[in-house]
Amino acid sequence: MGFSTDAIHAGQHPDPSTNAIIPPIHLTTTFYQEEIGKHKGYVYTRSANPTRDILQKNIAALEKGSYALAFSSGVSAIHALTSTLKAGDHIIVSEDIYGGTFRLFEQVMKNFELSFTFVDSTKVENVEAAVRSETKLVFIETPTNPLLLISDIKAIAEICKEKNLILAVDNTFMTPYFQNPLELGADVVIHSATKYLGGHSDLLGGVLVFNSDELLNKLSFVQKSIGSVLSPFDSWLLLRSVKTLAVRMDRHNYNASKIADFLLNNNSIKKVYYPGLSSHPQYELAKKQMRGFGGIISFELHDFKQVKKFLTNLKIFTLAESLGGVESLVCHPATMTHASIPKERREKLGISDNLVRLSVGIEDLEDLILDIEQALK
Ligand SMILES: *Cc1c(COP(=O)(O)O)cnc(C)c1O
Numbered sequence: 001m002g003f004s005t006d007a008i009h010a011g012q013h014p015d016p017s018t019n020a021i022i023p024p025i026h027l028t029t030t031f032y033q034e035e036i037g038k039h040k041g042y043v044y045t046r047s048a049n050p051t052r053d054i055l056q057k058n059i060a061a062l063e064k065g066s067y068a069l070a071f072s073s074g075v076s077a078i079h080a081l082t083s084t085l086k087a088g089d090h091i092i093v094s095e096d097i098y099g100g101t102f103r104l105f106e107q108v109m110k111n112f113e114l115s116f117t118f119v120d121s122t123k124v125e126n127v128e129a130a131v132r133s134e135t136k137l138v139f140i141e142t143p144t145n146p147l148l149l150i151s152d153i154k155a156i157a158e159i160c161k162e163k164n165l166i167l168a169v170d171n172t173f174m175t176p177y178f179q180n181p182l183e184l185g186a187d188v189v190i191h192s193a194t195k196y197l198g199g200h201s202d203l204l205g206g207v208l209v210f211n212s213d214e215l216l217n218k219l220s221f222v223q224k225s226i227g228s229v230l231s232p233f234d235s236w237l238l239l240r241s242v243k244t245l246a247v248r249m250d251r252h253n254y255n256a257s258k259i260a261d262f263l264l265n266n267n268s269i270k271k272v273y274y275p276g277l278s279s280h281p282q283y284e285l286a287k288k289q290m291r292g293f294g295g296i297i298s299f300e301l302h303d304f305k306q307v308k309k310f311l312t313n314l315k316i317f318t319l320a321e322s323l324g325g326v327e328s329l330v331c332h333p334a335t336m337t338h339a340s341i342p343k344e345r346r347e348k349l350g351i352s353d354n355l356v357r358l359s360v361g362i363e364d365l366e367d368l369i370l371d372i373e374q375a376l377k
Pocket of ligand 1 (some may be wrong): 076098099
């Protein structure tokens with residue numbers, strides 16, 4: 001089936017008890033057992049819930065995976081994945097990653113004696129060089145938040161296969177519409193469903209997608225044990241959101257490409273980061289492993305005074321954390337989404353105080369460009 005057909009139908013059938021087209025929200029914590037051990041596969045909502053199950057089948061189909069598990073947030077999905085490891089294990093991580101993932105690894109999971117090596121994963125040899133005998137997991141984000149660096153999923157997957165490591169790819173920025181890491185050899189795909197999958201800035205959620213039965217056993221056990229499940233209501237809301245993913249992503253991509261071109265030709269801008277620009281260092285790789293370039297653009301202005309003015313002058317782009325919603329947002333990574341990364345490390349990575357990140361929404365392009373133009377003036 002095509003992507004949108006799956007997005008609208010996969011996992012869903014008219015409800016057998018009423019023939020309702022839209023799956024009901026099963027707001028129940030527990031389920032009747034006709035006799036001991038005799039039930040319909042559901043006993044308690046922390047273990048499984050019918051609405052969450054439908055959502056999980058749907059997202060697994062879109063990511064071309066066998067299984068999906070839905071969590072209460074993106075970071076809780078990542079937490080569950082790292083909770084399948086044990087003290088002493090080592091993890092290799094892309095150095096430019098979402099600030100909350102960095103905080104979870106550095107300030108929480110490190111206390112459980114997991115160790116992390118952060119590498120520039122745009123160079124495959126850096127990943128290979130960091131492998132030790134205790135390494136169990138390679139965790140990459142591509143494109144990265146906020147610098148939009150691209151790592152070669154297929155090449156890294158080959159190293160992981162050879163060394164018997166699990167490769168997890170945070171696919172939040174691309175969504176399954178533009179990139180399918182499992183098809184490129186990754187073992188686990190991660191989504192912050194809070195972003196594009198949800199798409200309307202009204203729910204928090206996270207998803208893991210994978211093929212292996214062994215991972216299904218481990219991850220569903222961890223999920224049930226730590227309890228970070230997506231609620232039935234949010235599962236339903238996310239199922240509804242995903243139906244329009246393709247049309248939203250096409251429009252995010254279109255608007256962002258045009259805005260990136262506009263920024264590139266503007267004298268007030270020092271540098272533009274967008275994988276769809278031929279000046280992007282991994283442009284060729286981006287074209288090879290992605291089917292679109294997404295809706296996030298980062299750029300550098302000349303000084304912090306200019307940044308502050310720009311942020312307060314914008315009228316449609318709203319200053320806020322998060323991304324991927326239908327409405328355009330603007331963020332200052334150094335003080336907002338990436339504030340938990342120490343300043344010295346931020347500067348080394350290139351997340352300067354003059355960096356601004358746009359989450360380009362699906363409003364009319366002309367209005368968005370006029371807004372940026374007037375704010376720069
Ligand atoms: C937001 C985000 C996360 C964390 O997701 P939450 O739903 O906020 O917990 C993880 N990875 C990326 C790339 C993100 O943008």
